[in-house]
Amino acid sequence: MLAEELKQQLIEVVGEANVQDNKASLLVYSYDATPQFQSIPDAVVAPRNTDEVAEVLKLCNEHHIPVVPRGSGTNLSAGTTPVEGGIVLLFKHMQDIIEIDEENLTVTVQPGLITLDLINAVEAKGLFYPPDPSSMKISTIGGNLNENSGGLRGLKYGVTRDYVMGLEVVLPNGDIIRTGGKLAKDVAGYDLTRLFVGSEGTLGVITEATLKLVPMPESKKTILALYEDIEAAAEAVSSIIAHRIIPTTLEFLDQPTLKVVEEYAQIGLPTDIEAVLLIEQDGPQEVVDRDIEKIAALCRDNQAIRVDVAKSELEADALRTARRTALSALARLKPTTILEDATVPRSKIAEMVRAINDIAREYKVDICTFGHAGDGNLHPTCLTDVRNKEEIHRVEQAFESIFHKAVELGGTITGEHGVGAMKSPYLHLKLGDEGIAAMKGIKQAFDPNNIMNPGKIFAKSERKRVVVHA
Amino acid sequence: MITEQERQRIQTDFQEKMDYDELLNCMRCGFCLPSCPTYIESGYDEAHSPRGRIALMKAVVDGDIEPDDDVKRSLDMCLGCRACEPVCPSGVNYGHLLEQARDIIYQNHELSATTKAIRNIAFKGLFPNQGRIRTMTGLLGFYQRSGLQKAARRTGIMKILPDNLAAMEKVLPEVPSLKQLKNRPDHLPSLVPQKKKVAFFSGCLMDSMFMATNDATMKLLQHAGCEIVIPDSQACCGALHGHSGEKQQAKALAKRNIIAFEDTGADCIITNAGGCGAFLHDYDHLLQDEPDWAERGKEFAARIKDISSVLVELGFDEYPLQLPDQVVTYQDSCHLKNVQKTFLEPRQLLQTIDGVQYVEMKDADRCCGSAGIYNIVESEMSMQILDYKMKQVETTHAKTIVTANPGCLLQMKLGIEREGLSDTIRAVHIVDLLLEAYEYARQPVGV
Ligand code: SF4
Ligand code: SF4
Numbered sequence: 001m002l003a004e005e006l007k008q009q010l011i012e013v014v015g016e017a018n019v020q021d022n023k024a025s026l027l028v029y030s031y032d033a034t035p036q037f038q039s040i041p042d043a044v045v046a047p048r049n050t051d052e053v054a055e056v057l058k059l060c061n062e063h064h065i066p067v068v069p070r071g072s073g074t075n076l077s078a079g080t081t082p083v084e085g086g087i088v089l090l091f092k093h094m095q096d097i098i099e100i101d102e103e104n105l106t107v108t109v110q111p112g113l114i115t116l117d118l119i120n121a122v123e124a125k126g127l128f129y130p131p132d133p134s135s136m137k138i139s140t141i142g143g144n145l146n147e148n149s150g151g152l153r154g155l156k157y158g159v160t161r162d163y164v165m166g167l168e169v170v171l172p173n174g175d176i177i178r179t180g181g182k183l184a185k186d187v188a189g190y191d192l193t194r195l196f197v198g199s200e201g202t203l204g205v206i207t208e209a210t211l212k213l214v215p216m217p218e219s220k221k222t223i224l225a226l227y228e229d230i231e232a233a234a235e236a237v238s239s240i241i242a243h244r245i246i247p248t249t250l251e252f253l254d255q256p257t258l259k260v261v262e263e264y265a266q267i268g269l270p271t272d273i274e275a276v277l278l279i280e281q282d283g284p285q286e287v288v289d290r291d292i293e294k295i296a297a298l299c300r301d302n303q304a305i306r307v308d309v310a311k312s313e314l315e316a317d318a319l320r321t322a323r324r325t326a327l328s329a330l331a332r333l334k335p336t337t338i339l340e341d342a343t344v345p346r347s348k349i350a351e352m353v354r355a356i357n358d359i360a361r362e363y364k365v366d367i368c369t370f371g372h373a374g375d376g377n378l379h380p381t382c383l384t385d386v387r388n389k390e391e392i393h394r395v396e397q398a399f400e401s402i403f404h405k406a407v408e409l410g411g412t413i414t415g416e417h418g419v420g421a422m423k424s425p426y427l428h429l430k431l432g433d434e435g436i437a438a439m440k441g442i443k444q445a446f447d448p449n450n451i452m453n454p455g456k457i458f459a460k461s462e463r464k465r466v467v468v469h470a
Numbered sequence: 471m472i473t474e475q476e477r478q479r480i481q482t483d484f485q486e487k488m489d490y491d492e493l494l495n496c497m498r499c500g501f502c503l504p505s506c507p508t509y510i511e512s513g514y515d516e517a518h519s520p521r522g523r524i525a526l527m528k529a530v531v532d533g534d535i536e537p538d539d540d541v542k543r544s545l546d547m548c549l550g551c552r553a554c555e556p557v558c559p560s561g562v563n564y565g566h567l568l569e570q571a572r573d574i575i576y577q578n579h580e581l582s583a584t585t586k587a588i589r590n591i592a593f594k595g596l597f598p599n600q601g602r603i604r605t606m607t608g609l610l611g612f613y614q615r616s617g618l619q620k621a622a623r624r625t626g627i628m629k630i631l632p633d634n635l636a637a638m639e640k641v642l643p644e645v646p647s648l649k650q651l652k653n654r655p656d657h658l659p660s661l662v663p664q665k666k667k668v669a670f671f672s673g674c675l676m677d678s679m680f681m682a683t684n685d686a687t688m689k690l691l692q693h694a695g696c697e698i699v700i701p702d703s704q705a706c707c708g709a710l711h712g713h714s715g716e717k718q719q720a721k722a723l724a725k726r727n728i729i730a731f732e733d734t735g736a737d738c739i740i741t742n743a744g745g746c747g748a749f750l751h752d753y754d755h756l757l758q759d760e761p762d763w764a765e766r767g768k769e770f771a772a773r774i775k776d777i778s779s780v781l782v783e784l785g786f787d788e789y790p791l792q793l794p795d796q797v798v799t800y801q802d803s804c805h806l807k808n809v810q811k812t813f814l815e816p817r818q819l820l821q822t823i824d825g826v827q828y829v830e831m832k833d834a835d836r837c838c839g840s841a842g843i844y845n846i847v848e849s850e851m852s853m854q855i856l857d858y859k860m861k862q863v864e865t866t867h868a869k870t871i872v873t874a875n876p877g878c879l880l881q882m883k884l885g886i887e888r889e890g891l892s893d894t895i896r897a898v899h900i901v902d903l904l905l906e907a908y909e910y911a912r913q914p915v916g917v
Binding site: 022023024025027028029030031032033034035072073074090092093114135137138264325329331332335336337386 | 491494495497498499500501503504513514515516517519521522525526529534535536538540541543544559560561
């Protein structure tokens with residue numbers, strides 16, 4: 001509960017309707033899409049503009065109240081779960097596209113804008129914003145920025161970070177700063193833009209972003225390669241890249257994943273084979289045709305039992321959509337689905353997939369694997385039941401082994417979901433104590449009172465919380 | 471206000487009766503949020519989203535929150551349109567969760583005297599009883615024909631009603647006389663060589679206030695090659711009861727209908743109201759816990775078919791159909807689409823009519839805000855949703871809005887009335903338009 005005085009001050013800033021603290025409202029902002037994490041905030045506040053954000057932060061900084069910025073709450077690392085209570089900050093009043101600049105090929109937006117709305121708006125002008133996280137129908141740009149979200153097109157086009165040119169950020173002390181700009185080159189001081197992207201809401205609040213656009217690719221082709229052997233599929237991935245072809249998308253699904261995706265989407269995916277690669281190339285027609293032909297040949301060389309080229313855009317779209325829903329479709333099998341995103345250098349994919357299968361066997365847990373194989377970003381997904389404490393324990397052990405293995409292969413504990421509260425216990429595996437100390441120093445400089453999304457990235461701080469289900 | 475005692479009873483009932491596996495089945499991915507009209511129209515308030523509602527139900531079961539007024543508010547605000555279901559990758563059956571939750575709340579919560587009176591008249595007196603609803607409709611007809619309606623409008627009695635009720639009163643169809651209402655057929659032959667024997671579920675509202683639409687439905691079926699049985703002993707489908715927390719009554723009605731249709735010798739039961747159809751389609755779920763009825767419920771449910779899908783099946787879209795040139799658009803019935811999964815057939819039928827330029831409107835599958843008695847009890851939200859809908863209609867430049875459910879039809883008429891467009895746009899039930907097209911195509915040339 002907030003002190004009455006502070007609540008009144010917040011109301012003065014954002015208006016009565018934008019400060020909610022009844023029990024039902026607090027409950028529905030106590031979670032995100034991460035299983036097993038839930039914690040009740042003290043209030044839910046929806047500022048209407050940057051100045052109001054600044055006022056709210058100043059107040060919270062003064063009173064040492066945690067602030068958790070939240071888009072649509074589709075985070076998968078408990079990054080938007082208010083694990084230490086405080087204020088959940090919403091951006092439902094800040095959803096505008098401020099400008100599409102067709103000369104500089106940029107778009108300037110507010111953080112509450114839904115990713116797909118942005119994509120559609122720029123595509124209507126023949127422009128292209130490539131980052132396309134699976135949740136893009138509902139995820140917000142603010143969330144994408146703070147998590148540095150990836151997506152299916154990441155292999156060729158990179159991730160959110162690669163499209164951010166400038167930001168407006170409110171710091172915990174209420175200062176409003178601008179970083180970067182519509183500039184292709186800019187070396188004036190530290191690159192704060194890159195620092196804030198992927199900072200998981202722990203440094204400040206992004207209130208505006210200028211994003212880079214690229215011309216729409218002329219054409220696109222999709223193929224599906226089927227394998228009777230998971231490792232052969234993984235080797236095909238390495239082989240395509242080694243032959244200097246960078247497809248837009250190079251997705252991998254194993255058999256258990258295929259089965260559920262097909263059951264859900266019903267688009268005629270084969271379910272009797274071990275693994276599938278969904279590969280896509282875009283660009284000028286001739287290049288696409290040539291690349292797709294080469295890719296198909298390489299897949300066959302690596303023991304693909306069948307290679308199908310999608311006959312129409314409709315067919316291709318069905319395939320892409322099916323892949324996007326993989327995670328959620330898996331949720332049909334068991335009550336609880338725990339999804340990880342361990343990532344390795346792409347040359348190590350076959351080895352990693354093999355290791356995941358061994359680990360699953362060792363701990364006797366069900367793990368389905370799919371993911372962005374082209375960029376080494378796998379999603380080993382564990383199907384379990386939160387009510388089965390003993391099994392959950394084994395699941396945790398299995399994931400810990402997976403993290404160790406990933407780091408050992410030169411990879412990381414998280415490729416695109418962020419550390420959040422879920423993976424903070426494992427961060428040292430990747431960074432070492434010195435790495436964590438360096439990052440803590442940065443955090444300290446921006447947020448000395450630790451009000452910004454506390455309990456995330458770094459292991460927990462001291463403040464008491466109302467734990468619902470942790 | 472829900473009293474402390476009621477809260478405790480509701481909480482215990484939640485713990486005993488809610489389907490916990492189904493609640494856990496929601497993985498909180500949020501994929502349903504963009505499809506939920508109340509989430510969008512509330513300005514993205516999670517408490518008015520499917521995920522939020524499921525989280526609240528689960529929290530009540532878990533004892534993390536009491537079922538207070540805000541929890542009830544969140545559930546009351548739900549349209550029950552079930553647009554959150556087809557998009558849910560986990561296959562959460564939200565509609566059933568909502569029904570269970572509402573049933574528990576209404577069983578345990580003392581309503582205010584007026585609300586109770588209205589509900590009693592509607593749920594116990596009127597809807598289960600075809601005879602009585604006919605009399606009521608008869609009274610409405612008398613009111614319209616006697617000039618009383620004009621007098622009422624002139625004197626402004628309608629002004630004291632909420633805005634939309636007053637407008638609603640204007641858009642009610644001309645109802646048939648009591649004599650017509652009582653003279654309903656129970657059997658009709660096919661008018662062409664017979665292809666199929668079907669049973670017709672006439673529906674209480676459809677067979678009274680919308681009797682002409684029912685007549686049109688039967689004519690279409692006869693022309694399409696159907697022999698039709700219309701069992702006299704059928705009752706209201708129970709949807710209004712089921713969706714408003716009166717589950718026991720809904721079950722009783724379901725049993726009456728199962729008996730009425732069991733021995734008709736027809737392999738399918740045709741409906742022309744998406745809302746009724748979906749509820750009939752759910753009888754298997756409604757009766758799943760009653761050993762004597764579960765199997766019969768399942769058989770019944772499997773026979774339910776919407777008029778548009780049976781017409782397509784019988785090749786009615788290959789008949790000559792024609793209308794004067796016009797732009798037509800289609801508003802999905804939520805339950806017809808989200809529960810019965812019928813949405814291609816109506817579009818297919820409309821597109822085969824000569825003279826019709828079919829223009830799909832944006833978000834045609836988003837609820838129109840009618841939702842049973844929602845537009846009366848939650849009128850503000852309902853009107854907000856309707857205003858959005860009318861904006862989409864206007865961008866299509868349609869002259870005719872086609873619907874597949876009486877509630878939607880009235881709501882669209884209400885929308886037209888509110889926008890002051892009643893001279894230029896009309897709303898019709900799909901069967902009325904199809905019959906019009908069938909007859910127009912057969913008019914002697916030159917007339
Ligand atoms: S889409 Fe389904 S699983 Fe996802 S939040 Fe909505 S109801 Fe839950
Ligand atoms: S039934 Fe309709 S209004 Fe209710 S939660 Fe689902 S989509 Fe929203």
